[in-house]
Amino acid sequence: MLYRRTALHYLATFGVALASCSKPESPPPGHVQHSILRQWIPKHKSRQGAVAFTDSIGLDILLEADVDQPELVSFVKEKALGGEYVIIRVYTSRECWSDQTGESDACKTGIVLVYLKNPSSGQNEIRWVQQEGKFSGLFGTATPLQ
Numbered sequence: 001m002l003y004r005r006t007a008l009h010y011l012a013t014f015g016v017a018l019a020s021c022s023k024p025e026s027p028p029p030g031h032v033q034h035s036i037l038r039q040w041i042p043k044h045k046s047r048q049g050a051v052a053f054t055d056s057i058g059l060d061i062l063l064e065a066d067v068d069q070p071e072l073v074s075f076v077k078e079k080a081l082g083g084e085y086v087i088i089r090v091y092t093s094r095e096c097w098s099d100q101t102g103e104s105d106a107c108k109t110g111i112v113l114v115y116l117k118n119p120s121s122g123q124n125e126i127r128w129v130q131q132e133g134k135f136s137g138l139f140g141t142a143t144p145l146q
Helices: 002-021 069-080 094-098 106-110
Strands: 034-040 043-046 049-052 056-063 085-091 111-118 123-128 142-144
Touching: 034 094, 056 069, 056 094, 069 085, 069 111, 085 094, 094 106
Parallel strands: 056 085
Antiparallel strands: 034 056, 043 049, 085 111, 111 123, 123 142
16 A cells, blocks of 8 residues: 555656656647737828728738748738738848838848738739848749738
């Protein structure tokens, strides 16, 4: 009987120790680790002047982990859901985001894409703007979204 209690105590203690030493859970597949740097409601320019619509989405996003192109395109589509007028800028560098001119060396690698959706002009595309880095092969191209 004493042996059984000792064995159960050992297993319970050892099991708790194993559980506390396990590695942290990784994010689910398809999840892009990111932070929202800025969120706003973009204004649409019309003949009557600049008008803000409640169904507009403006986001500046900082990527916090490495992603590939299909993941990034899916991520942008997900973030743009429900918006009629949408502007999304995706960065890999907070320094580039802070640079208002966009001319620093950090901005050659630090901004990846700009997504624009404007139904009045028919625009619905990702513009690839990273000059140096993982997505530089796409620099100057556009990916239309449906």
